[in-house]
Amino acid sequence: GESVGLHLPTLSVQEGDNSIINCAYSNSASDYFIWYKQESGKGPQFIIDIRSNMDKRQGQRVTVLLNKTVKHLSLQIAATQPGDSAVYFCAVLNNAGNMLTFGGGTRLMVKP
Amino acid sequence: DGGITQSPKYLFRKEGQNVTLSCEQNLNHDAMYWYRQDPGQGLRLIYYSQIVNDFQKGDIAEGYSVSREKKESFPLTVTSAQKNPTAFYLCASSYRRNTEAFFGQGTRLTVV
Numbered sequence: 385g386e387s388v389g390l391h392l393p394t395l396s397v398q399e400g401d402n403s404i405i406n407c408a409y410s411n412s413a414s415d416y417f418i419w420y421k422q423e424s425g426k427g428p429q430f431i432i433d434i435r436s437n438m439d440k441r442q443g444q445r446v447t448v449l450l451n452k453t454v455k456h457l458s459l460q461i462a463a464t465q466p467g468d469s470a471v472y473f474c475a476v477l478n479n480a481g482n483m484l485t486f487g488g489g490t491r492l493m494v495k496p
Numbered sequence: 497d498g499g500i501t502q503s504p505k506y507l508f509r510k511e512g513q514n515v516t517l518s519c520e521q522n523l524n525h526d527a528m529y530w531y532r533q534d535p536g537q538g539l540r541l542i543y544y545s546q547i548v549n550d551f552q553k554g555d556i557a558e559g560y561s562v563s564r565e566k567k568e569s570f571p572l573t574v575t576s577a578q579k580n581p582t583a584f585y586l587c588a589s590s591y592r593r594n595t596e597a598f599f600g601q602g603t604r605l606t607v608v
Contacts (some may be wrong), residue, residue: 488540
């Protein structure tokens, strides 16, 4: 089955710096990946997604990079703000396209 | 406003009682999901449904039951057979396979 892991449980950055959150997955056939942001006591919010036919996708202040060779996914947040403080999850869709597997989450803490 | 609604936000249950968590969506999504989240951990799939009157077990279905009688509704029953039911429960829906899932705000269940 699919397994998804995150490299760091907690990431602390200075306000204004860039943040990078990493994620590894195990199934090389996975073709759809999503990053979610979860604030305390709330449901996860969709941030950005990427399909396996792409290496990079950009949104507003966020960029997702996909390295299929090493099965690695990263989320980059530019000019990190206090409002970015949350837990970030990567999720991978299984081959059948009916189940998302979530990583354990990385807590991002932004220091003023 | 379109969205996915979970109720109640907080729920207390005595040991040995069944309890049902509500999830309603007006997004016209075909697929709906239930996840469980324990403190400091990721999301684990309990059940999912791709179409009305059909649902499948996820990774941790034991002690839970669901129904999908209407497209808009996917209630989850936590039965007395669930050994450790205290957790944060998240419902999600997606338009179709291979698209992002949108989450409700969650129900925090506490067994007292």
